[in-house]
Amino acid sequence: MKYHSKAYACIHVLEDRKPVLLLCRVGGHFQFLCGGDHLSSDGRVIGVGHIIDADPSLKPLLDLTDGDEAERSGPGSPWITKRSS
Numbered sequence: 001m002k003y004h005s006k007a008y009a010c011i012h013v014l015e016d017r018k019p020v021l022l023l024c025r026v027g028g029h030f031q032f033l034c035g036g037d038h039l040s041s042d043g044r045v046i047g048v049g050h051i052i053d054a055d056p057s058l059k060p061l062l063d064l065t066d067g068d069e070a071e072r073s074g075p076g077s078p079w080i081t082k083r084s085s
């Protein structure tokens with residue numbers, strides 16, 4: 001995973017209003033989401049490194065393979081990985 005690989009984040013995560021609670025990989029791209037409801041206009045394209053710098057604890061999750069997702073109930077809670085397929 002390259003630092004500047006394209007990823008998506010919801011605006012809540014990007015503006016630091018909410019922690020990342022849901023991470024999924026779709027079509028090879030990571031999506032960093034707060035787990036709340038979103039409008040299509042809430043999504044932003046970012047570099048993976050931007051999010052990892054903000055929360056280095058997310059780094060191990062970059063091992064997710066395409067179609068997987070990981071969820072946690074709050075910051076500091078363990079991530080639960082599940083395969084969506």
Ligand SMILES: [Zn+2]
Pocket residue numbers: 010011012013018033034035036037038042
């Ligand atoms: Zn959000």
